[in-house]
Amino acid sequence: MKILVVGSGGREHALAWKLAQSERIQIVYVAPGNGGTALDPRLRNVALTDPKELAEFVRREHVALTVVGPEAPLAAGIVNVFREQGLKVFGPTAEAAQLESSKDYAKAFMQRHGIPTAAYQTFSDAAAAHAYIDVQGAPIVIKADGLAAGKGVVVAMDLAEAHAAIDMMLSDNRLGDAGARVVVEQFLDGEEASFIVMVDGKNILPLATSQDHKRLQDHDAGPNTGGMGAYSPAPIITPELHARVMREIIIPTVQGMARDGIPYTGFLYAGLMIDAAGTPRTLEFNCRMGDPETQPIMARLKTDLVTVMEHAVNGTLDAVKLEWDRRTALGVVMAAAGYPDAPRKGDVITGIPEETPEAVTFHAGTTLTGNILTANGGRVLCVVGLGDSVKMAQKQAYAVVDRIHFDGAQFRRDIGWRAIRRHG
Known part of the structure; x- marks a missing residue:
């Protein structure tokens, strides 16, 4: 059996490493993979990232199923592309992946379905966000709405840090589209x-x-x-x-x-x-x-x-x-x-x-x-x-x-x- 793991990080290396231990595995492809997956004779790196090209590769190589590791291809709809072509893939659709790709979507979803989380407000206007922070005080948490590769969350322990985070995301646009909206939420201790x-x-x-x-x-x-x-x-x-x-x-x-x-x-x-x-x-x-x-x-x-x-x-x-x-x-x-x-x-x-x-x-x-x-x-x-x-x-x-x-x-x-x- 052949399996494809999509991604290049430590998570994908670990998933491919574990899949390759199965006696039923012929080869585990990793796209695009890294130096560690290149060194493992049971794994093979594939220099592809485009969802349609990956789907074509899966069909051509008769890959039994695909496991998608990172958030970016999920948010971009790789699962939708594979499913439209009748290919077996494990991961959420782009619509379901909004639970991660939009912090505002996730917070509204949790509020709607009674799932315990911190109180919050969402802002795209810096002045309004600054005013809200002044009222709420610190510590407080500022999150970029979109995907920011683990860099979109600031746990501000004082007001100066909180205001700087708002400026960095909304005014200076340092996180690009990911920070065009921010979620400001209650600090949870524990x-x-x-x-x-x-x-x-x-x-x-x-x-x-x-x-x-x-x-x-x-x-x-x-x-x-x-x-x-x-x-x-x-x-x-x-x-x-x-x-x-x-x-x-x-x-x-x-x-x-x-x-x-x-x-x-x-x-x-x-x-x-x-x-x-x-x-x-x-x-x-x-x-x-x-x-x-x-x-x-x-x-x-x-x-x-x-x-x-x-x-x-x-x-x-x-x-x-x-x-x-x-x-x-x-x-x-x-x-x-x-x-x-x-x-x-x-x-x-x-x-x-x-x-x-x-x-x-x-x-x-x-x-x-x-x-x-x-x-x-x-x-x-x-x-x-x-x-x-x-x-x-x-x-x-x-x-x-x-x-x-x-x-x-x-x-x-x-x-x-x-x-x-x-x-x-």
Whole structure:
């Protein structure tokens, strides 16, 4: 069997890596892929990004099904193109992907369907946004309405920072069309967790829980990023809280989309904030798996992912029971110099060790030219360690991180700190 994974990041490398482990797989194509997918003999990079050209490739190569990784092709309607041609593809349509591609759409949807989230207002006029912020005070959160590659959210701890964010997005147009409208929302305090499920239009299959680390530096300092590391499972999601999230957030979302005439298929990611009383509220939806959460989640998945994906595209996810490695998986992102504002490209990467049962390195922003591997993006690698505790998984991951070198590499030393604080 042949499968296509669309995308070039760490999430796509992890999905392709897991799919390729199936005995039923002949080849996993990755479009366009990265240096890590180029190095794996079971994977093959395809230098295509246009949805129509990809659909043509799938037909020509008799690819059984396609898994779409990133948000941009989903928002651009790749699933619509494939479905119109009768091709099996896992992901939401462009209409359903508005849950991620428009923050305003998502907030209005949550309000309409009674899904717990922060209070908000949407603005396209800078003066009105400034006036609203002055009334609301800080801390407060400013989000670009559109897709901004993880850079469209500012958690402003004071009014000056909030006003600067409004100016950056609305007045200076620094985020282009993505920031032409902004959502200004109430600051929620608590602990974040990532809750990712698979949806086939009707049935919901929860994946293992995880927790991301958004800030660039240790102790959650520095700017927000696309994510500097993650671990799975997330101890904060107890069985009771898991049931509550499904009942109050995930099921109403899937049912609400169906009621709105936009049935949801694909990965659905709810970014949660859990307050001191254990109450979950929705910070955001992503219409894909998280990155870097995918990497530790895939490292723990024992079930054949090809079989799961077949059920997903055939509408039979209710027949699937997932099996997980009991160990914790913890991923540490190594980012390029200058990330997140101005990531440097071209630094040579050395020292990546062979995969072991305790550690695997997933590539994100890498390019292979001949046998030279270089950094080609903001987040370059995600090193995943597995161990019987968060501390053990952390130790395995950092032992590998310390062997890898590229000039200007940035990474946190405290991935997993909340879980370690909670459980030692």
